[in-house]
Amino acid sequence: MKQVELLKKLMTLALVEVDETKLGGILRDLEKIVEMFNKILNLNLPNDLEPLYTTYFGERNVREDVEESVEESERCELLDRELEEGYLKAPRTL
Amino acid sequence: MSPPQCTDLATIGIKSLRARVEEDPDFLFKYIEEVYKIIEKYEGVIKAYITLRPMEEVVREAEEVLKRGTLGPLGGSLVAVKDNISTKGIRTTCGSKMLENYVPPYDATVVERIKTAGGIIIGKTNMDEFAMGSTTENSSFFPTRNPWDLERVPGGSSGGSAAAVAACEATVALGSDTGGSIRLPAAYTGTVGLKPTYGLVSRYGLIAYASSLDQIGPIGRCVDDVARVLSVIAGHDSRDSTSLKVEVPDYTQFVSEEPLRKYRAVVIEEMIGEGVDREVIKVLEHVVDKLEGYDIEVEFRSIPILEYSLPAYYIIAMAEASSNLARYDGLRYGIHLSTEGLLWTKTYAQVRKMGFGDEVKRRIILGTYVLSEGLYEGYYLKAAKVRRAIYDSFRKLFSEFDFAVSPTAPTPPPKLGEVVADPLKLYSLDINTVPVNLAGLPAISVPGGFVGGLPVGIQLFGPPLSEGVLINVARMVEVIVGYER
Amino acid sequence: MSDRVIIGLEVHAQITSLKTKLFCSCSSDYRGRKPNTNVCPTCLGLPGSLPVLNRAALEKAIALALALNCRISEKLIFVRKHYFYPDLPKNYQISQYDRYGLIPFAVSGSIAIDMGNYSKVVRIRRINIEEDTGRIVYPGGSPLGSTYSLVDYNRAGIALLEIVTEPDFSNSREARVFLEKLGSILEHLDITDTSLEGALRADANISVAGGPRVEIKNIGSPRELEKALNYEIARQLNILKSGGTLERETRHWIKEKGITVPSRAKELEGDYRYFPDPDLPPISIPPDLIESIKRRLPELPDLRARRLAEEYGIGSYMASVLVLNKRLCDHFENTVRLCGNPKLVSSILVNEFLRWVDELDLDLGEGLRRLNSKRLCRIVDYLEKGLISVKLLKEYVRRVIVENTDPEKIVESGMTTLSSAEDIEKIVEEVFKEYPKAVEDARRDPKAVNFLVGQVMKKTRGRADPKLTNAIILRRLQEHESG
């Protein structure tokens, strides 16, 4: 089934998995929601209408290039993990 | 008009609490004890908190607040904080297994400000996982119950915060609102909830669901409390690029039983249309009638584009969510799996399978879908254009009117299990709240009355930075429906 | 089918002159620190953290865009590029994009390169501002055969400029010269200290004989770029010759082994799901900011090369090679200020110095420290005084670079030209006695003279002035004849 292929592709892309047994149920829910999304597909909008990504209307917020002093000990505690000589252990990459 | 858990002492608001403590510092301890008594008695059923701080710890902090010399605007109030707002040293789960044991190493800006103002964090409240839901049933841990009717949901996603405030298990609470997550639970629990203008309150430390829609806001038992908390948490924060550089007034000056100036109000026809309960509309009509008695003109307008706000909202929210939740891979924080031998993609997939619940997975998958090659233009980009159209319509509307009034939710609170199984039913609870987030507007939900013994909320919303007006009108509604505090 | 090679580059230059990272106030000086200590909630991607743009990064990017004659966008629109990888804390990178109405930071620029016998204008497709990733190391030293990896996020969030070219290179040498030139421009603008490990990196897209595009990642310097491309061209031609087919893929350059290997799981490639970053509202780039940066632009390599050629009378190709490296160029000017002789100094630097640095795989800065201006001037002085010949000069330069020694020491060891005619006369006499047959030959055949000169050189270990030696031998041969 084509939809199942698509769902699996999306799950690979997003690295989100569900049990095989739940696949059918999830697919039914997703199809219903996509149908709701599809309502906007045929909506005619003015061609020159700019998309709106943020409603923030303030001036630009940038920071100056100044270092903030933070205790090194405090920085070390940011990673709540067992470290190997300071390095974070991660999975294989090849 | 409080649910049965509350006592007179525990129902007290910030203003009175502060005054009493000024007079007699020991009153603060009496108050804390009373709140913990209620918690001991009812929290086992209501389950508003994911993490509750032990009373001794809270008492110790109260002592410190009293030692400071000045009581601060929050004067020892017990503030319940939604569990998606980072609290240094206090576990912050975001309602998810993924972050079950995550303890943030820093405070969100709003938490810093609450503490500086003399507020005491009493605990972290239950919520739908990653704020994705409208009933708090999507919490990875347990559902929260509505203090007015334990068979019913408190709304979501800030259901724990609203329930804690309604049941007097806290003085006030912080929630977050992406598509109604403060206002809906406020409406369902008979509390007041305010979603500020986008950018008025810093998002630094708020665990993101949909960054362009999220705002932190207060939930209280009365408008005055909400105004006080907003005065504390609003204002520019250099750590948030979407934070507005605006002067923040003392919002209590707007807590007036009389209109502070002549207002023109509007009812949007699409917000009282099909799907909105007749009884709920009657509550609205009653409030609108009374407002007209204050010499407020109320007119009706239609904004047809709002028909598309639900799909536009969910497309945008899910797209942003799929991106915001990519970071949860178990490597740096959250669920941890032994990684040796496995490829990173396999490890990540396993962590995310275990850590995320079904609704979160649904939204990540759909968010990935609408952003993917070939579909972006039809869905995400189109939704952003619908958003612009809605934004423009409201702009035009509010050049004519000072505020709009609508039911917050289309129905009184549903029963547990009634809507959660059907995503579309669940999403439709947000029909009146999401347009406000899409346009970045401020909105408040205030109790408007009861239907069958269940609270019904009235939503007031206006142009950007009209919080003062909304607080003023909300206070008038409070008087209309008989809240006297 | 021809063996035509088409190469395009994607260069990542760290803005090393900044004090802090691109979106947080952690130090930009991450090198040599204990792993995972130069981090904060933002660059670790902790839940709830937010980015705020470093204003100076934008200004540096504008300077580069102006230097490369790019068109700068009116707005800086940050987007998120999604892929999962352990060195990427948020599993998306903040960058820019060029579709769906989203725009790169700057587009349509160019850099001219001088290849000696021809020159070329390389088109710049775009410049983006983006964040660097963390660093992965492997317990076994290499990803092959390691059962896990180790991550250091100290580098995560460092400001990068991404410079993408059109596929305008037709060989590895052009690509190398381009990268050197770009590095030099970045040095002149005080954006990147290219001598720092990993500060200037390149990914190359290469297509051989009309085949599919292969991307090579992880190339750390111009020299490595040339090597990696040569390897990859040979690898692909080999496959084609043996009847194989090439596939579109991404490969990793492994410097230590001098090979490329396939990388990154394929299924994760291709769909990066770009969309505007809602945490970073678009930032307008006001024209007056661009103007003021334009007014303050320093002298850049092309102008500098022109000035060097005019001011010092050196050839334009010589000048173009010098300006490929700012420090080399500065070294040239400093040395000439000290002891004149621009033609000789430039020739030593371009023809001798660069050759040895390359051959020894020496860091250029270290090479310059060894052949510092003082030492270089001393050598020039020796030549002028006749203490050494041009041939010996080359030997001096080599030894100073290889042994990191003072020229004085070499003089003390006796390696100087025998310039007195008397000394050479004696040696020539010896040689004439030892090789009477050769002397006879030389009388009949002028070409055989070289053998005698060679023997003199051999006896003097090359110290005899060759011109003088030649003259003496010819005179003696004539004397013999007439005598």
Ligand SMILES: [Zn+2]
């Ligand atoms: Zn940082």
